[in-house]
Amino acid sequence: MSRNALVTGAARGIGRAIALRLARDGLNVAVNDIKASSSDLNKTQQEIEKMGRKSVAITADVSVDKAVETMIQNTTKQLGSLDVVVANAGIFQLKPILDITTEEWDKIFAVNLRGVFLCYKEAAKVMIAQGTGGKIIGACSIGGYTSGPMVSHYCASKWGVRGLTQAAAMEWAKHKITVNAYCPGLVQTVMGNMVDEEIAKTQGKKKGEIYKNYSDNVIALGRISQPEDVASLVSYLASRDSDYMTGQSIIIDGGIRFS
Numbered sequence: 001m002s003r004n005a006l007v008t009g010a011a012r013g014i015g016r017a018i019a020l021r022l023a024r025d026g027l028n029v030a031v032n033d034i035k036a037s038s039s040d041l042n043k044t045q046q047e048i049e050k051m052g053r054k055s056v057a058i059t060a061d062v063s064v065d066k067a068v069e070t071m072i073q074n075t076t077k078q079l080g081s082l083d084v085v086v087a088n089a090g091i092f093q094l095k096p097i098l099d100i101t102t103e104e105w106d107k108i109f110a111v112n113l114r115g116v117f118l119c120y121k122e123a124a125k126v127m128i129a130q131g132t133g134g135k136i137i138g139a140c141s142i143g144g145y146t147s148g149p150m151v152s153h154y155c156a157s158k159w160g161v162r163g164l165t166q167a168a169a170m171e172w173a174k175h176k177i178t179v180n181a182y183c184p185g186l187v188q189t190v191m192g193n194m195v196d197e198e199i200a201k202t203q204g205k206k207k208g209e210i211y212k213n214y215s216d217n218v219i220a221l222g223r224i225s226q227p228e229d230v231a232s233l234v235s236y237l238a239s240r241d242s243d244y245m246t247g248q249s250i251i252i253d254g255g256i257r258f259s
Helices: 013-024 035-050 065-079 102-130 152-175 190-202 209-218 227-238
Strands: 004-007 028-033 055-059 084-087 134-139 177-184 249-252
Touching (some): 004 065, 013 035, 013 227, 028 035, 028 065, 084 102, 084 227, 102 134, 102 152, 102 177, 134 152, 134 227, 152 177, 152 249, 177 227, 190 209
Parallel strands (some): 028 055, 134 177, 177 249
């Protein structure tokens, strides 16, 4: 019997790569993103269906509780069950602490932390009711281990994901639900390109120079991560091979951090 998954933020980048990888692994995959990204989201859905898997595209804002509840219920209804949820949706901003407005702070936390919390919570409700366990997986970051200038609110939200993941893992282990998170480094996506460009501006450098510096001098493996690198880790976390792993936030950054 096929297992069923939901991936948020799946219109492009890491989320898209995760959705396609899970489909290749044999799962039916519901994909989610915001309404503004519906065109790209539909393309992800179509690619999954070309693999012979079932898919449904659901537009919803993960920071809104009722929207997440409806999204989880619709996924379960249309696919038949819910076995894996990947709370991937996230946003990023580069800004000094003194310049961050309360609105900007709240927006980062609404998507990056509240969105993960809501997906975890609603997924667990369904999985507990099903009584067959499940895999809940969240988007963290190396920013969830080390902060830095210009990214205080982003990193604070990701540190929150680590704490939430540990607590959820403890609470739901008795239901045979594992809860883990993945922590990418610099990934070549639309978001990664923005990071490269914005940091370059602050340092008086050209677009692409930050990527090159990281590849040449920071990342041990000598290259910027691709979305598929992260998707491979999520594939493992979604599989039966990771049944004895829970509460972990796993760094996958090519060798930037080593502790």
